[in-house]
Amino acid sequence: MRLWFDKTGFPLLALPGFGFRAHLLPVTKLQLERFLADTNEFSDSWYDELLLLNERMSHRRFADQTREQLFATGLFPHEITQFAAWLGLEFRLPTVEEWRALYTVLDRLEFNPAQLQPIIDACPRAKPKAILTQLATCGFRTWAEFTLMRGGLVEWVTNGQKFVGLGCPRTSFQPNLWDPMLDTIIPLSLTERIHFFGFRLVSDIQPDEPAEQ
Amino acid sequence: MHPVLLHTILRLDKSAPVALVLDASESAAEHWPAIAQLGAELLDNLPPDSIHGVFFLGNSTNYPPTKLKTAQAEWFTENKARASLITPVFDVLVAVPDLRVVIIGNGRIYDLPDWDGEPILERCVFVDFGQPLTPDLPSAHRLSAPSAQAVLQLIRDPVSQVELGAPSAIPVWWDNLDYRPVETATGVILRAENARQLTVRVTWLTAEAAPPTAKLTLASGKTTSALPEMCAAPPEPEWIELSAEETTLLKSALARQQFKCLLCGATHDWDTVRCLETGSILGQLVYPCLDRIRATGFVVLRLANGPARARLHRASALQLSRDSVALKLGHKICIWRFDVNTGRWIRQSDSFDQYTPLSNDTYAIVV
Numbered sequence: 001m002r003l004w005f006d007k008t009g010f011p012l013l014a015l016p017g018f019g020f021r022a023h024l025l026p027v028t029k030l031q032l033e034r035f036l037a038d039t040n041e042f043s044d045s046w047y048d049e050l051l052l053l054n055e056r057m058s059h060r061r062f063a064d065q066t067r068e069q070l071f072a073t074g075l076f077p078h079e080i081t082q083f084a085a086w087l088g089l090e091f092r093l094p095t096v097e098e099w100r101a102l103y104t105v106l107d108r109l110e111f112n113p114a115q116l117q118p119i120i121d122a123c124p125r126a127k128p129k130a131i132l133t134q135l136a137t138c139g140f141r142t143w144a145e146f147t148l149m150r151g152g153l154v155e156w157v158t159n160g161q162k163f164v165g166l167g168c169p170r171t172s173f174q175p176n177l178w179d180p181m182l183d184t185i186i187p188l189s190l191t192e193r194i195h196f197f198g199f200r201l202v203s204d205i206q207p208d209e210p211a212e213q
Numbered sequence: 214m215h216p217v218l219l220h221t222i223l224r225l226d227k228s229a230p231v232a233l234v235l236d237a238s239e240s241a242a243e244h245w246p247a248i249a250q251l252g253a254e255l256l257d258n259l260p261p262d263s264i265h266g267v268f269f270l271g272n273s274t275n276y277p278p279t280k281l282k283t284a285q286a287e288w289f290t291e292n293k294a295r296a297s298l299i300t301p302v303f304d305v306l307v308a309v310p311d312l313r314v315v316i317i318g319n320g321r322i323y324d325l326p327d328w329d330g331e332p333i334l335e336r337c338v339f340v341d342f343g344q345p346l347t348p349d350l351p352s353a354h355r356l357s358a359p360s361a362q363a364v365l366q367l368i369r370d371p372v373s374q375v376e377l378g379a380p381s382a383i384p385v386w387w388d389n390l391d392y393r394p395v396e397t398a399t400g401v402i403l404r405a406e407n408a409r410q411l412t413v414r415v416t417w418l419t420a421e422a423a424p425p426t427a428k429l430t431l432a433s434g435k436t437t438s439a440l441p442e443m444c445a446a447p448p449e450p451e452w453i454e455l456s457a458e459e460t461t462l463l464k465s466a467l468a469r470q471q472f473k474c475l476l477c478g479a480t481h482d483w484d485t486v487r488c489l490e491t492g493s494i495l496g497q498l499v500y501p502c503l504d505r506i507r508a509t510g511f512v513v514l515r516l517a518n519g520p521a522r523a524r525l526h527r528a529s530a531l532q533l534s535r536d537s538v539a540l541k542l543g544h545k546i547c548i549w550r551f552d553v554n555t556g557r558w559i560r561q562s563d564s565f566d567q568y569t570p571l572s573n574d575t576y577a578i579v580v
Contacts, residue, residue, distance in 0.1 A: 030324075030327075033296065033298050033300065033323065033324055034300075036271065036296040036298065037271045037272065037273075037295070037296060037298050037300070037301045040271070040272075040292075040294075040295050040296075042296065043238070043239050043294040043295075043296065044238050044239045044240055044294070044296055044297050044320065045239055047296055047323065051323070056323055056324075058324075058326035058327045058329065058349075059327060060326065060327060060329055060330070061326060061329075127327075
């Protein structure tokens with residue numbers, strides 16, 4: 001496993017044999033707020049729309065029952081594109097194939113909090129450290145659960161020119177019977193915000209590019 | 214134990230720094246004139262050296278406080294509709310020790326709970342105009358549409374009085390004339406009230422090894438204390454050489470003989486230090502070199518080989534011997550002596566003799 005950190009200090013991982021790195025977790029509200037402050041392109045009323053759908057929870061206060069509130073949900077794909085561009089020109093949404101490839105590997109890997117410690121120790125910022133540390137106590141069984149690819153959000157991915165969702169949230173957050181390996185979730189409307197749609201970003205690894213860890 | 218000299222410094226220079234954070238977000242837009250007005254009033258009433266800066270929610274830039282009045286419209290345009298986030302500002306301010314922060318705005322600050330429990334939050338005052346900034350933090354200090362004075366009372370509690378002393382200590386020199394010696398039931402303290410500068414170096418004649426503690430009274434009436442630090446002895450003032458005629462005058466005075474005044478030519482008693490025959494309403498010092506430098510208070514004179522010399526002692530107290538001090542209280546000069554039995558300074562007499570000997574060849578006068 002190779003490790004990088006984006007400019008907000010949140011980790012990205014690449015698995016052996018993968019040509020891309022992916023955010024370890026869906027993008028959080030903390031990262032989104034950094035984007036809001038840096039770019040000044042979105043106002044309070046825009047953010048209020050998102051929070052009405054999925055209220056903010058401080059990284060200091062969240063518990064297992066409220067973990068979804070840490071993450072940025074309800075954004076439209078074009079807004080995610082703006083966020084990705086701010087994060088770095090190389091960042092983009094994963095494709096359906098990339099997301100499923102990652103999910104397949106992680107769903108088979110047993111999660112042991114001790115394995116997470118080197119990642120936590122390497123985090124350059126306090127807030128990602130705090131979130132990872134707290135999430136590690138939620139009793140996840142697999143890395144797919146820890147990374148919230150299972151039991152987290154539905155995540156925007158690209159399918160050719162289209163935007164669809166993949167994921168299987170826990171039913172307390174969004175009732176569903178979705179299997180991310182079989183079902184793509186197609187929103188009824190691309191102009192209505194969806195509270196359980198979040199996203200993680202990926203970027204391609206250049207040949208011979210060193211990892212930070 | 215006999216008293217010894219102790220050199221101390223009490224540092225109470227600066228007011229606690231204050232930063233203003235203004236809200237130009239959507240929810241605050243209609244209140245912007247009031248926000249800017251209150252900000253400007255606060256800046257007018259804070260000591261200039263205490264103002265750390267002016268910030269906007271969602272923006273880590275530190276704007277120059279002196280330009281708020283003239284540039285507020287331009288700053289509002291720059292920050293208009295910024296998201297109501299405090300983290301970009303707190304990330305900059307968190308490292309400033311003892312900083313007070315006044316946030317003036319309207320409507321919820323989204324990320325305030327991320328700072329819950331942090332010391333900086335304890336030092337914040339949140340001012341709104343109807344919609345609280347802190348709905349997620351009910352314990353935060355909140356004011357709604359306050360006056361500038363109401364805000365200032367919360368963030369500033371300046372020192373209004375300092376009292377410095379101990380029963381076993383007496384001051385013999387200090388460098389801040391806002392401090393005056395005051396007699397108390399237990400001896401002599403130095404007191405400053407509503408002074409511009411509160412830092413002071415003091416030399417004590419004391420039987421204690423530790424410096425006397427300072428008692429501070431704040432504008433709110435609260436009291437606290439501060440402990441001075443030990444420091445190096447102050448530099449000694451320069452000696453001024455007396456002329457041959459002044460040296461002769463000094464010798465006559467020390468011999469308790471009348472002398473011929475260098476100013477009026479008349480004969481004066483040996484202990485005359487000020488000639489009233491010169492036409493000046495206050496008279497002039499019989500030592501012209503001291504008069505030229507407008508000497509006041511205690512003067513130490515040294516008569517050794519060669520011309521006599523003089524040195525000013527710019528404090529209202531002068532050590533006379535290892536256990537006695539002359540102290541000017543009001544218009545009187547009193548002699549205080551250390552009592553080894555009680556460990557305290559006792560007022561012994563209310564008269565000071567001119568040309569009091571300090572050592573074999575030095576003498577003190579008061580002018």
